Amino acid sequence: MPPIAFQDQIPDNNCFGCGPGNREGLRIKSYWEGEEAVCTYRAEHHHSAGPPQFLNGGIIATLIDCHSVCTAIANAYRLENRPIGSAPHIWCVTAKLNVTYLHPTPLDGPVLLRARITAAGPKKTLLLCSLFSKSDEECARGEVVAVKVPSTWRY
Template sequence: MNDQSAVQDYLKRNMCWGCGRNKYGLQIKSYIVGEESVCVWQPKAYHMAGPKHILNGGIIATIVDCHSICTAIADAYRREGRELGSEPFIWYVTASLSVNYLLPTPIDEPVTLRARVKEAKGRKSVVSCLLLSKEKRRVTAEVIAVRVSPEEWYGRRVN
């Protein structure tokens, strides 16, 4: 796997608001660095919570979720000994997201997310994620990611 390219760059069909090719979205980028994935993302002023200097908790949950899912996808490709993005495509969705807000996250500095797969068994992966800002732990999280068929996921109509 090329550590210089973001995981999201290989996920051509991904239009997610948090991590996909959505021009209105957050467009986070996750990079594989050794046994973990790293994302450095700069919030915009309009991502504020009630106080203008604090990052909104929903935005935090979104970037944690997206970064963790991309981590699970990259890990599955690695475990199968395949190039990231090779066919048949591997896709994961969120089954559970648990976010622990430890400290307010300032909006004027980049945030760093670090995630790793703690457990992978069958279709399920458990991913732990840490969000840091100004060298302090602001958020810890755990995501349970479940592998799904991309054809089923992308082909499904939602009424």
């Protein structure tokens, strides 16, 4: 049986970047690969920057943000030895996002995101996330702080 994406296990998520139910969104899919979380995403032409052959910086930031926050949520469930999405629900939000753009990101193929947790406590998770082009060039790097919010935050 293939693994189920973190996002497909998080109930009622309508986020533009990671909500599976948001028809207008990016609908990313993240999975564990050892101690890292990975996501492969194929952007559309309308996600371009000024030059049409490159990915827009805001989309890059959204990919890094959403992949990292969903990784923090998945890790919080893992630390509690519970399946992702089980009640009581765990929600995290972005407290800090710092993206460094290293190279223009070509739109000629999928991008790969790799996030790793650098510190995790009961309320806060720190992550580093890199975005790679199809030629394995690191194009952007993000530092993310995700914080837990009460499960009532969602409703």
